[in-house]
Each structure stands twice: as C-alpha cells, then as structure tokens.
Amino acid sequence: MLVIYLNLRQKRNFLTSDDVVIRKTSYICICSLTQILSLCQQVSKDIIQKKADMIRQHIVFLTGAGISVESGLSTFRGKDGLWTNDEWAYLASTEALYEDTQRCLDFYNFRRKQLAEVEPNDAHRMIAELEKEHDVTVITQNVDNLHERAGSTHVIHLHGELSKVCSTDNRRTCVKEYPLATPIMVGDKADDGSQLRPYVVMFGEYIDSMNATDIVSMADIFVVIGTSLQVYPAADFILYAHHEVPKFLIDPGEMDQCTKLGYTHFRTTATEGMRMLLEAFKKL
Numbered sequence: 001m002l003v004i005y006l007n008l009r010q011k012r013n014f015l016t017s018d019d020v021v022i023r024k025t026s027y028i029c030i031c032s033l034t035q036i037l038s039l040c041q042q043v044s045k046d047i048i049q050k051k052a053d054m055i056r057q058h059i060v061f062l063t064g065a066g067i068s069v070e071s072g073l074s075t076f077r078g079k080d081g082l083w084t085n086d087e088w089a090y091l092a093s094t095e096a097l098y099e100d101t102q103r104c105l106d107f108y109n110f111r112r113k114q115l116a117e118v119e120p121n122d123a124h125r126m127i128a129e130l131e132k133e134h135d136v137t138v139i140t141q142n143v144d145n146l147h148e149r150a151g152s153t154h155v156i157h158l159h160g161e162l163s164k165v166c167s168t169d170n171r172r173t174c175v176k177e178y179p180l181a182t183p184i185m186v187g188d189k190a191d192d193g194s195q196l197r198p199y200v201v202m203f204g205e206y207i208d209s210m211n212a213t214d215i216v217s218m219a220d221i222f223v224v225i226g227t228s229l230q231v232y233p234a235a236d237f238i239l240y241a242h243h244e245v246p247k248f249l250i251d252p253g254e255m256d257q258c259t260k261l262g263y264t265h266f267r268t269t270a271t272e273g274m275r276m277l278l279e280a281f282k283k284l
Contacts, residue, residue, distance in 0.1 A: 058135045060219035061127055062237050066226020066251060067270040068144055070121040073114065093203040097168070101195065102186045108198040109183040112162050115144050116180035123225070123270035124150035126278065137219075139212045141227060141234050143200050156212055158234055160200035169194040171205065209233040216240040221284075223277065224258065225250040226270050238263070246284055248277055 065073070090096050091107040128151030130136050138147050138155045143162045147155045160171075167174040167190040174190040188196040201207055213233075216222060222241040229235040238258055241247050249255055249263045250273030259265055264280065266273040 057220035059221045061138045063140045064227025072118040112180045120146040120150035123274045126274040128152045164199035166199040167194045168197045223248045
C-alpha cells in the first residue's frame with residue numbers, strides 16, 4: 001500500500017506504504033493505487049486536450065472577388081471590374097429577373113460557364129490546407145465554388161452559389177445543384193413549377209448575415225482577403241472581430257478603415273498574401 005501526503009502550500013510530497021492518502025492542507029482523501037493511476041491518466045488527458053485546443057485555433061476568413069482573380073474570374077469592383085458598367089448592375093437585379101428574364105439568365109449563364117472553365121488557385125488551396133491543424137470557417141461574398149473545390153469544408157456563402165438553382169417564387173426553396181455548363185432558359189421549371197433561376201442574391205434581395213457575424217465575433221484569428229468592403233452587410237464584419245484577436249487584411253488597395261482597427265495589412269495579391277500570412281502565424 002502507498003500513502004502520499006501532498007502539502008500544496010509548501011510544495012512537498014511524502015510517500016509511505018499501504019493506503020494512498022492525499023493530504024491537501026485541510027482534508028485527507030484515502031483511495032487505492034488503481035484509483036490514483038486512473039485519476040492521473042484522466043488529468044493527463046485533460047491537459048493534453050487543453051493544449052490541443054489552444055493550438056487548434058478557430059480561424060475565420062472573409063473573402064471577396066479579389067481572391068478569385070488569380071483563377072481567371074473577373075472582379076465586380078475596382079479597375080476593369082464587371083461593376084464598372086451600369087448594365088451589369090441592372091442584369092444582376094430582381095428588376096431584370098422579372099422584366100427582362102432571358103437577358104438576366106444569360107448574364108448568369110455567362111458567369112456559370114466562366115466558372116466551369118477555371119480552377120482554384122493557391123490562395124484557395126492554402127486556406128483549405130489550414131483545416132489540417134485548425135478549425136477554419138470561410139465566409140465568402142463570392143458566388144463561385146472555388147473554396148469548396150480547393151478542399152474547404154465549412155464555407156458560408158453570403159450571396160448564394162452559381163452552381164445551384166432555386167425557385168423564382170421563393171429563393172430559399174427548391175435549391176439544388178445544377179451543371180454549370182447547362183444554361184438556364186426561360187421555361188425551365190423549379191420543382192414548385194415556377195421559373196428556374198440561379199441561387200444567388202440579386203440587387204433588391206435581402207441578405208441574412210446574423211450567423212456570419214456571430215462566427216466573426218468568436219474567431220481566434222480573423223483574416224480579410226480580396227474584398228473592397230463596399231458591400232453591406234459584409235463591410236461591417238471588420239467591426240465584429242474581438243479587439244484582442246490577431247486581425248489581418250490581404251488586399252493590394254488602400255484600406256484605412258482596417259488599419260485604424262489594428263489590422264495587419266499585406267498589400268499584395270491573395271496568393272502572395274497567404275504566404276505572408278502563414279509566416280505571420282508562426283510568430284503568434
């Protein structure tokens with residue numbers, strides 16, 4: 001038998017035989033050696049898990065059109081962006097969907113075909129690779145599926161997905177995958193009998209971002225990549241990250257609003273910025 005006296009205040013241990021006695025200043029606990037070993041094993045597991053939890057941080061990415069430029073997709077804003085032409089803004093609206101349906105569908109058919117012809121780039125793949133060591137959530141303003149094709153498993157699409165279709169009567173119903181190479185035509189029906197349409201948020205439609213803001217607020221690390229921060233509600237997400245967590249911005253443009261909030265700004269492309277970010281992670 002074994003007796004262990006633990007005086008935590010004086011940090012001294014005394015061992016004797018037979019029963020195991022743990023003496024902690026004001027109380028004594030008697031138990032078997034088997035129970036002590038079991039307790040020690042459980043404590044060790046708890047310590048290891050706590051260390052693992054500390055290492056496996058929750059990284060949240062907010063991505064915009066800029067991350068997909070290197071894959072060959074056009075941006076919406078900025079130099080040579082699609083949104084420099086007023087016609088694009090009209091064709092991406094509910095007004096065009098109902099008044100000029102086929103032209104609206106053709107606009108999205110063009111973008112769907114373009115998406116089918118490109119591949120994820122290294123920035124997408126580096127984000128996906130982080131899932132091996134961290135919990136990663138990607139909140140994207142993009143309607144492409146390049147994050148998923150790169151291997152990311154937890155992606156929140158704020159503005160919908162070009163690879164899916166839905167009901168014109170209710171955007172949240174009859175949602176299903178639809179081949180990118182297959183054009184959507186007037187007369188194509190959703191399961192509820194209404195006109196089939198792309199599963200995207202058009203101008204004039206509501207964006208539900210509450211879940212996304214909650215995720216940003218609980219991030220251990222927050223990273224913004226390739227967004228102009230001109231479209232709401234995503235533009236406000238930079239305000240939801242906790243002031244004490246590391247915050248990074250990857251974009252070649254000026255972003256004074258982020259700099260003032262303590263963001264580390266890598267003024268470069270998404271791929272090069274991700275390489276710099278991974279190096280910065282090593283110093284955290």
